[in-house]
Amino acid sequence: MRVMTILGSPRNNGNTAKVLGMFERLIADAHEVDRVNVTACEVKGCLGCRTCQNTPAEPGCVQKDDALPIFRRMMDADVVLYATPLYCWCFPSQMKALIDRSFCLATGYGTPDYQSLLKGKRTVLLVTCGGPVEDNADLIKVVFSRMNSYVQCKVVGNYIVPFCTTPGAIGPQAEAIVKKMAGDIVGVG
Numbered sequence: 001m002r003v004m005t006i007l008g009s010p011r012n013n014g015n016t017a018k019v020l021g022m023f024e025r026l027i028a029d030a031h032e033v034d035r036v037n038v039t040a041c042e043v044k045g046c047l048g049c050r051t052c053q054n055t056p057a058e059p060g061c062v063q064k065d066d067a068l069p070i071f072r073r074m075m076d077a078d079v080v081l082y083a084t085p086l087y088c089w090c091f092p093s094q095m096k097a098l099i100d101r102s103f104c105l106a107t108g109y110g111t112p113d114y115q116s117l118l119k120g121k122r123t124v125l126l127v128t129c130g131g132p133v134e135d136n137a138d139l140i141k142v143v144f145s146r147m148n149s150y151v152q153c154k155v156v157g158n159y160i161v162p163f164c165t166t167p168g169a170i171g172p173q174a175e176a177i178v179k180k181m182a183g184d185i186v187g188v189g
């Protein structure tokens, strides 16, 4: 199985990278991992021009940055995992830019021609945060669910690692979450 992982933290060696790395190592023997560090890419904000709606057969956009190659990699994956720190109850702006730009993957919304280039793709949300899950990491799950519904993907799991302090302090709780995630998603762990 090809698993595309998208790291949404600007900290390449931070909490999210640590937990995501644990997951990738766990599945790497049995599955192909294709990682993109979104904050190292150039993904500009959506301009709202809707030109992308004219090319239903391929991801189209007037902005020729790294977003379209990332979307093509998503199309080639069996599972797409979004790994992100929680920033103000939602995604960091770099990740949000990619999410807004994924508007180009679905065309004809609200018409009989509604379609998505990611139709049926399995997706996963992994979040690290400094606080608890309750009244904190709830909104991001709703945003993720709505956005996946729009691009006709199937969310197969939401995994939240609460009370993260430093990468060095990430321990058994995260390990258990990663193991469960690998079992649920690719049957490893």
Ligand SMILES: Cc1cc2nc3c(=O)[nH]c(=O)nc-3n(C[C@H](O)[C@H](O)[C@H](O)COP(=O)(O)O)c2cc1C
Residues within 6 Å of the ligand: 009, 010, 011, 013, 014, 015, 016, 017, 084, 085, 086, 087, 088, 089, 090, 128, 129, 130, 131, 132, 136, 164, 165
């Ligand atoms: C700008 C900013 C906003 C944050 N907002 C939240 C938040 O709303 N809720 C929370 O629990 N933690 C919040 N945090 C803490 C991070 O989510 C947490 O430390 C996370 O594990 C950082 O991951 P990283 O090391 O991969 O960047 C915030 C941190 C920053 C820098």
